Amino acid sequence: MKCVDDFRLRFGKRELVPIMIGGMGVDISTAELALEAARLGGVGHISDAMLPTVTDRRYKTKFVSIKQKQYKLNVHQADKSIVQFDLAQVAEATRLHVGKTMEAKRGDGMIFVNCMEKLTMNSPRETLRTRLITALDAGIDGITLAAGLHLGSFALMEEHPRFRDAKLGIIVSSLRALQLFLRKNSKLNRLPDFIVVEGPLAGGHLGFGLDWAQFDLRTIVAEVQQYLQAEKLDIPVIPAGGIFTGSDAVSFLETGSAAVQVATRFTVAKECGIPEKVQQEYFKASEEDIEVNLLSPTGYPMRMLKNCPAIGSGIRPNCEAFGYILDANGNCSYIDAYNRERALYPDARRISVKDKICLCTHMRNYDCWTCGHYTYRLKDTTRRNADGTYQSLTTEHIFRDYQFSTDNKIALPA
Ligand SMILES: Cc1cc2nc3c(=O)[nH]c(=O)nc-3n(C[C@H](O)[C@H](O)[C@H](O)COP(=O)(O)O)c2cc1C
Numbered sequence: 001m002k003c004v005d006d007f008r009l010r011f012g013k014r015e016l017v018p019i020m021i022g023g024m025g026v027d028i029s030t031a032e033l034a035l036e037a038a039r040l041g042g043v044g045h046i047s048d049a050m051l052p053t054v055t056d057r058r059y060k061t062k063f064v065s066i067k068q069k070q071y072k073l074n075v076h077q078a079d080k081s082i083v084q085f086d087l088a089q090v091a092e093a094t095r096l097h098v099g100k101t102m103e104a105k106r107g108d109g110m111i112f113v114n115c116m117e118k119l120t121m122n123s124p125r126e127t128l129r130t131r132l133i134t135a136l137d138a139g140i141d142g143i144t145l146a147a148g149l150h151l152g153s154f155a156l157m158e159e160h161p162r163f164r165d166a167k168l169g170i171i172v173s174s175l176r177a178l179q180l181f182l183r184k185n186s187k188l189n190r191l192p193d194f195i196v197v198e199g200p201l202a203g204g205h206l207g208f209g210l211d212w213a214q215f216d217l218r219t220i221v222a223e224v225q226q227y228l229q230a231e232k233l234d235i236p237v238i239p240a241g242g243i244f245t246g247s248d249a250v251s252f253l254e255t256g257s258a259a260v261q262v263a264t265r266f267t268v269a270k271e272c273g274i275p276e277k278v279q280q281e282y283f284k285a286s287e288e289d290i291e292v293n294l295l296s297p298t299g300y301p302m303r304m305l306k307n308c309p310a311i312g313s314g315i316r317p318n319c320e321a322f323g324y325i326l327d328a329n330g331n332c333s334y335i336d337a338y339n340r341e342r343a344l345y346p347d348a349r350r351i352s353v354k355d356k357i358c359l360c361t362h363m364r365n366y367d368c369w370t371c372g373h374y375t376y377r378l379k380d381t382t383r384r385n386a387d388g389t390y391q392s393l394t395t396e397h398i399f400r401d402y403q404f405s406t407d408n409k410i411a412l413p414a
Helices: 031-039 051-059 063-070 087-103 124-137 153-157 175-184 217-230 246-253 264-268 276-284 333-344 359-364 373-381 395-404
Strands: 009-011 014-016 019-021 043-047 110-115 142-145 167-172 194-198 237-240 260-262 290-293 302-305
Touching: 019 031, 019 395, 031 043, 031 087, 031 110, 031 395, 043 087, 051 063, 051 087, 063 087, 087 110, 087 124, 110 124, 110 167, 124 142, 124 153, 167 175, 175 217, 194 217, 217 237, 246 260, 246 395, 260 264, 264 276, 264 373, 264 395, 276 373, 290 373
Parallel strands: 019 043, 019 260, 043 110, 110 142, 142 167, 167 194, 194 237, 237 260
Antiparallel strands: 009 014, 290 302
8 A cells, every 4th residue: 555655746856755735824834834844855835925024023023013104194094005015125024034944944855935926915016026036036946826826927037047947836726727827828938847736625715616615626636637648748736625644645646646735734733833722723623613705805715714713803904014915906805894894883992894804914813714624624633632622743743644644544643
């Protein structure tokens, strides 16, 4: 019986353990988590979501307070179009986070950055270009273009000296999205180095509608593989979403996938950014506690725990400090929802907004508990303490379990 370790992910001459830990913003897939994946010979992701905020917390920079001070007179305005990011600061935050992570890297694996293109930051093209270029400058091994696949992202990096040697990959949820990307990028003469095919059971934002349950990862992977074969394109395909055991992973590797991307199992790792108390909520969750909803102001469906504090919270939009979801015209659907409720209850001390979430503030504070479909199985991956809490796991333990387990077994911690 085979295990994941019988396979290798190949990038040119380089061979890796075919386990990629997916990017999880905001700083859920921390540098520490990614560094462990790399040390163990796989691929880890850091995330570039809200990096100025993340570096404030990690490296004591002051990007948020500087921006907040600059725009404080705008706080009560509905129009947020003047609230622009300083590109030099976005670059500095990216350089710091990517640079420090890469400096600390040990082992034979690689570290990629998950680039959340849906964070339009009130100036989509320029902020994205800055993030991509600076990540390459700072020595990242590769970039995975995530949610909201921006068809022109490769072109934004075209002039960079590392454009052809850094590993650049995309996440798609359908063959059609892949075809669109390849068509749009054909004149760059630069194919993606890998394609993550993310199915409907993944965490975070989904590339499906509320009819997600009608789609199936294996079917989409097979369609993508057949298309690549017909076109004679030799690009590693990496399925993601609901691959919960080493045996699940093996079944994909045996049918031609180059690696798997996994995340949910690692949300309860010690090195993951989710605070320990919140990790207990992930452990405790049952299937009924998880939903896919349309509360994210990005417009994409998102999977989360129904009991998270972000849902129904009516906090004032904090775009002067954050503002990562603002579109090219300074709009965010949470601002509209908030202003509507404020107008209905002008004298209330607290209001509740039920149809949208202030994603920046709540993701930043780990109050929006986004999760994968199989979060309800996490309790089966550990032991319970005498006080009823669940034991958190090390990244190494979970990684090795994926790498060596057989027979759908999950190794419990010692
Ligand atoms: C808590 C959480 C946050 C996530 N955040 C992101 C993200 O910011 N960007 C992204 O591309 N994918 C994100 N994902 C998706 C993962 O990177 C990964 O592709 C997927 O969850 C794999 O499926 P699994 O969780 O069932 O293993 C997130 C997943 C989880 C569980």
